[in-house]
Amino acid sequence: MKNLKKLFLGVLTLALAFSLAACNSSKETEGSGKAEGGDKESASGIQEMTIKISHVVAENTPKHHGALKMKEVIEKESGGKIKVQVYPNSQLFGDKDEYQNLVANNVQFIIPDMSKMVGNDPGFNIPAMPFLFESDDAANAFWDGEKGKEIFKRLEKDGVLGLSMWPNGAKHMTNDKKAIKTPEDLDGMKIRTQGGQLLEALYGQLGAGSASIPFGELYTALQQGTVDGQENTFSNIESKKFDEVQKYMTIMGHTRVDYALLTNTKFWDEMNEETKAIVQKGVDEGTKVARESAEQLNEDALKIIKERGQTKVNELSEAEIEAFKKALQPVYDEWKEKIGADIVSDAESK
Structure with missing residues (x-):
C-alpha cells in the first residue's frame, strides 16, 4: 500500500511539474510575440498594428488622396498585418488639437497646414510669404531640399518627425x-x-x-x-x-496652402526595419499621389x-x-x- 501511495505521489508531482512548465512556456511565447512598444510581430517580422491618419479637409482633396494611397500601399505590402484608418473632415482631431495628439501618439500621422506650425518654428511661414513661389514644383523643390529638411528636423524636439511636404497650391x-x-x-x-x-x-x-x-x-x-x-x-x-x-x-x-506630413518619433523608432520600410513606401507613394493630384484638382x-x-x-x-x-x-x-x-x-x- 505504501509503495502504491509513493507511486501515486510521484505521478502527481510529475504532472504538476509538466503543467507548470507548459504554463511558463505559454507565457514566454506570448511575451516574445510583442514588438517594442507593445505591437504584435508576425513570423515574417512585420509588426501587427493599427495606424491612424487624421486630417481636417474634405475627401476630394490632394491631402485625402495621398492619405488613401498610404493606406492602400501599407495594407497591401504588409499583407493586411498593418491596418490603416483615415479620418478626414476633422472626424478624429481638428486644427486645435491634432498636433498635441500626435505628440501623445494618439494618432500616428497628421497632415496639418504649415501655417498651423509657425509657433513651432518660423520656417513654416514660408508658404505665407507673399508671391514667393510661382508653382507647385518650385515649392516641392524647396521642401525636398536642404533648407526644407532643416525646418522639418527642428520638430524633433517635440517628439515629432517631419517626413514630407504635400502641396495644395496657391491661395x-x-x-x-x-x-x-x-x-x-x-x-x-x-x-x-x-x-x-x-x-x-x-x-x-x-x-x-x-x-x-x-x-x-x-x-x-x-x-x-x-x-x-x-x-x-x-x-x-x-x-x-x-x-x-x-x-x-x-x-x-x-x-x-502647403501641408506637412508628420509622424510621432516614438512610433517611428519602435518599428523594426522591415515594418518601417513598408510604411516609408506608403509615405513615398502617398506623397507622389498628393503632389500629382494637387494641380489637377485645382484646375477641376x-x-x-x-x-x-x-x-x-x-x-x-x-x-x-x-x-x-x-x-x-x-x-x-x-x-x-x-x-x-x-x-x-x-x-x-x-
Whole structure:
C-alpha cells in the first residue's frame, strides 16, 4: 500500500511539474510575440498594428488622396498585418488639437497646414510669404531640399518627425463685399486666415483685419458674416462650397496652402526595419499621389466654381499683381529676416 501511495505521489508531482512548465512556456511565447512598444510581430517580422491618419479637409482633396494611397500601399505590402484608418473632415482631431495628439501618439500621422506650425518654428511661414513661389514644383523643390529638411528636423524636439511636404497650391481670396482688384479694396475688411503673425501682418498692411477660425467651422463663419472673406485654394473652396456663401472670388495666388506630413518619433523608432520600410513606401507613394493630384484638382475645382455660377470670379492682371507685390514688400522684407535670409533666398532660387 505504501509503495502504491509513493507511486501515486510521484505521478502527481510529475504532472504538476509538466503543467507548470507548459504554463511558463505559454507565457514566454506570448511575451516574445510583442514588438517594442507593445505591437504584435508576425513570423515574417512585420509588426501587427493599427495606424491612424487624421486630417481636417474634405475627401476630394490632394491631402485625402495621398492619405488613401498610404493606406492602400501599407495594407497591401504588409499583407493586411498593418491596418490603416483615415479620418478626414476633422472626424478624429481638428486644427486645435491634432498636433498635441500626435505628440501623445494618439494618432500616428497628421497632415496639418504649415501655417498651423509657425509657433513651432518660423520656417513654416514660408508658404505665407507673399508671391514667393510661382508653382507647385518650385515649392516641392524647396521642401525636398536642404533648407526644407532643416525646418522639418527642428520638430524633433517635440517628439515629432517631419517626413514630407504635400502641396495644395496657391491661395485665392473670396469675400462677400466687393470685387478685389487693388490693395485698397481690402481696407476695412475682416479676412479669415489659417493663423500666424505673418498673415496678420500681410492683411494689416492692406488695411484689413484677420481672424483665425478652424477650417471645419469656416463655412458657418462665412455664412453668418463672422468674417467678410477668406483665402484658400480652388480645391478647398469648391469642396467646402464656400462659393455658396461668398459673392466674389479673386484669382491672385498671393500665398499658398502647403501641408506637412508628420509622424510621432516614438512610433517611428519602435518599428523594426522591415515594418518601417513598408510604411516609408506608403509615405513615398502617398506623397507622389498628393503632389500629382494637387494641380489637377485645382484646375477641376475652378471649372466647377465657374459652372456653379454662385460667385463672381475675377482674375488679377500682371499689373494688378505687381501693385499687390509693391504694397506687401515691407512685410516681405521684415519676415525674410525673421524666417532667415538664407532660407528665403533658397526658396527664391527654386
